[in-house]
Amino acid sequence: MGQLEDMKVFIRVVEAGGINRAADQLSLAKSAVSRRLVNLETRLGVRLLNRTTRTSSLTEEGQSYYERVIKVVDDIAEINTLTADSNTSLEGTINLAAPLSFGLCHLSNAIDAFMKQHPELTINIDFSDRKVDLVEEGLDLAFRIANLKDSSLIARKISDIKHILCASPDYLKEHGTPKTPSDLKNHRLLHYNLSGTSIWKFIDNKGKQHSINVSAKIIANNGDYLKDMAVAGHGIVFSPTFISWKAIAAGDLVPILSDYKLPQLKAYAVYPQTRYLSQRTRVLIDFLVERFGDNPCWDQNIIY
Template structure:
């Protein structure tokens, strides 16, 4: 299939509008020879003459008159497309697909979106919440927020803020079963496990650099940190959750942090986008908003 010569059609429309090859060339910033060659190229493709040319006059042939309105529409559509794109660059509009972890999306991203829409009322956000990592390219996402230690990949990643994880339990559980002071003692406790981690092993590092790994056992495994929260509040066991899920419970005394001298491997909130440098203005607007909202704080 051979594509239409859109440039030649647009130049033909300009010649018709200007009623002169020379005037069309000046309007387009092209040489008269370039304009003439484009029209000749179009005539050759069509197998028909578009203009009667003499040294003093230029007039449309019957074919030229029939095709001139169509050429004008081609030119107008192209101009409108570029003007719309330029307007969008000044005032972002259109759809942006955003992926985020489930609880972080519910607790932090969704409450922030009204402020974004107040600034950009013509942008629509398709928010996809899932603790599993989506394939941005294959699934067509423009932006993703991820909480992890990110592996090397072709994606573009921007670190926004550290995420602290805490080992916690309800005061009632600790009163009944005792407070562990070393990760090895977790083997004697009921543990509630988050299953979207890369491994089912809990790894701790002490203040002296010593490391220990334990495999938790307990009555509940879930792929949602928020789902674990209800059971740990009820005193069913010990769990490890990020600060944005448990900060309110810690402040209210519903949960207590334990093993505070032992650290988990560091993770952070990242903003991830597909490879490539060019982005629509609507995507850049959302990226800048999220970075400003969540950088160095969660």
């Protein structure tokens, strides 16, 4: 008994690339996963996975079984959400990944509010700036701050992410306030090295683009740290407003080059390309879009 559950376990094993990892992702003992697989294989009378002690690979039958089964499981998920009463409180687990700074600053509050609306839900968050593979890690949802062009993933915009150039008043008093992007060459710059580029781009009020190659004094993979360094007077930081807004509101940081436009990014909720999103995930995304939207709290009441 439990055909469907066996199928789901099998799918997870295939996508996680092994029984151990699948067991982790499913929060199951590996013995249980192993047994479900054996059950499935004996019921079908077919070997689905060739497993050595080190690697698991699909057999030919396993491959075609996987392709068929994934569709059906998807169909059932669809049927469930279609006929499930949307008024009942959600339950189950949402596994998600979020970037460190954005996650801790803003997502955590939002999810706290969401959990109060749906106390039966379990949320499992992986805060990290590394690139996560949704399918392989069995996640329902991840947040990306980017200009998405890819991919096999489906994305929904959660919010605009603005950037701003700023420094502490002390620093500006000592080193002067730059008036043009090229002035930055004579300043101490603080750079976020996960942005994928070491070039800062500006567009002036005539629409002309200016670029400078950043040779930074402090380089880090954490925007909060860079912001703190800027507050401490270590130089000029190119910072997303969701990180620096409080320091700016408090006067600890002063925006500079405000007449220039900086490239905008967007925060996305991305999820795997299953045809149908589970209801709980969809409701969470709706909640976040509603909460952040085009005018998120950190960009309100502030004129940069």
